Amino acid sequence: MKPVIADAIGQIWDIPVMRPRLPKYEKLAQYLKQIDENRTYTNYGPLQELLTSRLAEYFGVKYDQVLLLANGTLALQGAIEVATWASSSWVVPSWTFVASAEAVCNAQREIVFGDVDPLTWELQPSKEPSRLAHMVVAPFGSAPKINIWQDTLSGVPLLIDAASCFDACRSLETTEFTHTAVMVSLHATKLVTTGEGGALIGDSDWLSDVRQWSNFGFRGKRVADVRGTNAKLSEYGAAIGLASLDEWDENRRTMQHLTGTYSDALASLNLSVQPAVKDGFVTSTLVAIFEDKRVRDATRASLEANGISTRAWWADGVHRMAPFASCSQREQLHVTEHLASVTLGLPFFVDMTEAQLAAVVSIIESILN
Numbered sequence: 537m538k539p540v541i542a543d544a545i546g547q548i549w550d551i552p553v554m555r556p557r558l559p560k561y562e563k564l565a566q567y568l569k570q571i572d573e574n575r576t577y578t579n580y581g582p583l584q585e586l587l588t589s590r591l592a593e594y595f596g597v598k599y600d601q602v603l604l605l606a607n608g609t610l611a612l613q614g615a616i617e618v619a620t621w622a623s624s625s626w627v628v629p630s631w632t633f634v635a636s637a638e639a640v641c642n643a644q645r646e647i648v649f650g651d652v653d654p655l656t657w658e659l660q661p662s663k664e665p666s667r668l669a670h671m672v673v674a675p676f677g678s679a680p681k682i683n684i685w686q687d688t689l690s691g692v693p694l695l696i697d698a699a700s701c702f703d704a705c706r707s708l709e710t711t712e713f714t715h716t717a718v719m720v721s722l723h724a725t726k727l728v729t730t731g732e733g734g735a736l737i738g739d740s741d742w743l744s745d746v747r748q749w750s751n752f753g754f755r756g757k758r759v760a761d762v763r764g765t766n767a768k769l770s771e772y773g774a775a776i777g778l779a780s781l782d783e784w785d786e787n788r789r790t791m792q793h794l795t796g797t798y799s800d801a802l803a804s805l806n807l808s809v810q811p812a813v814k815d816g817f818v819t820s821t822l823v824a825i826f827e828d829k830r831v832r833d834a835t836r837a838s839l840e841a842n843g844i845s846t847r848a849w850w851a852d853g854v855h856r857m858a859p860f861a862s863c864s865q866r867e868q869l870h871v872t873e874h875l876a877s878v879t880l881g882l883p884f885f886v887d888m889t890e891a892q893l894a895a896v897v898s899i900i901e902s903i904l905n
Contacts, residue, residue, distance in 0.1 A: 547842070547895070548842060548843045549842055549843040549844050549892070549895050550843050551843065551844045551845060551883045551892050551895065551896065552845050552883060552885070553845040553846055553847045553881055553882070553883050553884070554725055554820070554821070554847070554883075554884065554885055555885035555886075555887070555888075556724045556725050556729075556885070557885070557886055557887060558724060558729060558731060558776060558780065559776060559779035559780050559782070559783060563779040563782060563783065564775055564776065564779045567583060567774075567775035567778050567779060568772075568775055570582070570583060570775075571583065571771050571772065571775060574771075576771060577770060577771050577772070578768055578769075578770045578771060579751075579768060580768070581771040581774070582771075583771045583774035583775055583778060584604060584769055584770075584771060584774040586774070586778060587604060587730075587774045587777045587778050587781070588602050588603075588604055590778070590781055591604075591735060591781070594706060594781075595705055595706070595707070595708050595737050596706070596707040596708050596709030596710075597708055597709065597711075597713075597737055598740065600740040600743065600744070601713065601737060601738060601739075601740050601743065602735060602736070602737055602743075603735065603736040603743045603746055603747055603750075604722075604730070604733060604734075604735055604769040604774070604777075605733065605734050605735070605736065605746075605750055605767045605768070605769060606732065606733060606734075606750075606766075606767045606768060606769055606770075606773075607721075607723065607732050607733060607734050607767075608635065608697075608699055608719055608720075608721035608722070608723060608733070608734030609635040609638060609639050609642075609734070610639075610734065610750070610765070610767040611719045611734035611735070611736045611746070611767075612635070612636065612639035612640075612671070612695065612697060612719050612734075613639040613640075613642045613643045614643075614736075614746040614749045614750055614765075614767060615693075615695050615717050615719070615736060615742065615746055616639060616640055616643035616645055616669075616671075616693075616695065617643040617644075617749060617763075618742070618745035618746055618748075618749050618762075619669060619693040619695075619742065621693070622645075622669035622692060622693045623667060623668050623669055623692070624645055624646055625645065625646040625647070625648050625668050625669070626640050626645050626646070626647060626648070626668065626669045626670065626671050626695075627648045627649075627650050627659070627662075627666065627668050627669070627670045627671070627866060628640060628647050628648070628649060628650070628659075628670075628671045628673075628854075629649070629650055629651070629652050629658070629659040629671075629672070629673050629872070630649040630650070630651070630652075630853040630854045630855040630856075630865075630869050630872045631651075631652045631657060631673070631675065631850060631853055631854075631869075631871070631872040631875055631876070632673040632675070632697065632850060632854060633699065633849070633850060634851075634854055634857060635699075636671060636673055636697045636854070637854045637857075637860055637863075638859075639671075640671065641859070641860075645669075646863070646864070647860065647863040647864070648668060648863070648864050648865070648866050649854070649855045649860075649863055649864070649865045649866065649869060650662075650865075650866045650867065650869075651866075651867055651868070651869045651870065651871050651872055652675075652871050652872055652875070653871065654871045654874070654875075655811070656675075656678070656811055657675040657676070657678070657810065657811055657875060658672065658673065658674065658675060658678065658681065659672050659673065661685070661688040662866065665690070666688075666689065666692070667691075667692055668692065669692050669693040669694075669695070670685065670689060670692065670693070670694055670695070671695045671696070671697055672685055672694065672695070672696045672697070673696070673697045673698075674696060674697070674698040674700075674701045674704065675810065675811070675812070676700055676810040676811075676812055676819060676821055676823055676849075677700045677701050677703065677704055677810065677812030677813070677817045677818065677819025677820075677821070678698075678701060678704060678810075678811055678812040678815065678817070679701065679704035679705070679812075679815065679817065680696045680698050680701065680704070680705065680718055682694070682696065682708075682711050682716060682718070683711070686712070686716060691715065692715065693715050693716075693717075693742075694715060694716045694717075695716075695717050695718075695719070696716075696717070696718045696719065697719055698718050698719060698720050699719065699720065699721035699723075699726075699734075700721065700726065700819045700820060700821060701720060701812075701817070701819065702720050702726060702727055702728045702819075703727070703788065703817045703818045703819060704812065704815075704817040704819075705718060705720055705737070708737065713737075713738040713739045713740075714739060715739060715742070716738050716739055717736050717737065717738030717739055717742055717743065718736070718737045718738055719734055719735070719736055719737075720734065720735045720737065721733075721734050722734055722735060722773075722777060725820055726820050727784070727787055727788070727791065727818070727819070727820050727886070728777070728780050728781055728784050729776065729777065729780050730769060730773040730774065730776050730777035730780070731772075731773055731776045732773065733769050733773050733777065748761070748762060748764060749762065749763075749764040749765065749767070750764065750765065750766070750767035750768055751764060751766070751768060752764045752765070752766060787886055788818055790886055791818040791819075791820075791886060792818050794884070794886075794888060794893070795813055795818055795822070797890075797893065798822055798882075798884070798893055798897075799813050799822075801893070801897045802824055802897065802900070805897070805900060805901055805904055806904075807824050807825065807826065807900070807904075808824075808825050809822055809823060809824055809825065810822070810823040810825075820884070820885075821849060821881055821884055822881065822882050822883075822884035823849065823879050823880065823881050823882070824879065824880050824881075824882055824900075825878055825879055826878045826879070826880065827878070828877070828878060829877040829878060831903070831904070832877065832878050832879070832880050834903050835880065835899075835900055835903045835904075836880055838899055838900075838902070838903050839882075839896065839899055839900070842895070842899055844883060844895065844896055844899065845883060846880050846881060846882060846883075847880075847881035848876070848879070848880060848881065849879075849881045850876065851876065852873070852876045852877075853869060853872040853873060853876050855869055855872070856876075882896055883896055
């Protein structure tokens with residue numbers, strides 16, 4: 537694919553780093569009408585059941601292996617809270633969005649930060665057998681490496697934060713989910729969305745306990761058997777999710793074309809992007825890798841000066857954030873700190889124009905040359 541390069545220097549743009557697009561009213565109308573007719577607005581209504589069924593088909597799992605929740609962070613927190621067979625400490629990569637760590641802390645568990653692999657950006661397994669529960673993060677749209685981690689861990693919970701990995705999680709039917717769950721975000725910034733929401737896919741017994749937790753601790757009666765909260769997805773969220781799922785195939789084709797054009801243009805400048813793109817998956821972010829921090833910072837400053845927003849999506853690593861400064865570390869986090877210094881999220885959204893893409897690439901080219 538021929539790179540798109542244009543001479544955009546001198547023009548002040550207004551390009552956001554992200555521009556979410558939820559389904560329009562025309563796509564939502566049929567589902568909103570059903571809500572009006574059903575007069576069920578939450579508490580596992582018919583639209584939530586339909587969305588669960590359609591997602592189970594997409595993921596290639598059984599209906600009871602999918603649980604929809606109010607957001608992805610609560611999905612992670614609930615999975616951790618009900619995993620009573622787990623240790624009190626969870627290994628979590630510092631190279632992740634802060635919500636991963638916040639979910640562990642909100643579940644009143646301890647964090648042990650681990651470093652990531654320089655090629656995959658994913659948590660590195662310990663060299664010694666571990667009895668600690670693990671939250672593994674699939675970074676920026678990568679496919680969860682479930683089987684590899686199950687071979688590494690034995691009898692402890694494996695929770696995979698695959699927030700941006702809807703595309704990479706298609707067809708998980710060959711997966712054995714014992715003590716394993718995967719969280720896919722359905723936030724407004726994702727390509728398939730309920731506006732605000734998250735899906736857990738995995739061990740049906742584990743998910744059943746999370747469902748009880750998400751409904752005040754109720755299980756079939758209005759008496760709380762365990763401590764819980766209210767983390768259910770509403771019927772309005774389910775309506776958005778169904779309409780968004782209707783648009784998925786078309787949006788995926790659009791994003792695949794945009795991803796290819798973008799990554800090819802950056803490759804012509806000797807820049808690579810996140811591992812998921814190299815593996816052919818689409819997601820809602822594009823993260824470029826620069827030679828060093830100096831070049832990254834200069835590029836960011838130039839883009840911002842030209843009205844083009846950027847984002848250091850995972851900042852300097854969660855271990856550098858004040859609320860987590862006292863958490864223990866399994867090892868030195870050298871790869872995390874390197875990635876934090878050389879990566880940059882570029883503008884990337886479903887209706888990004890060729891002119892906008894060309895402006896971004898042209899300004900980057902001017903810095904690198």
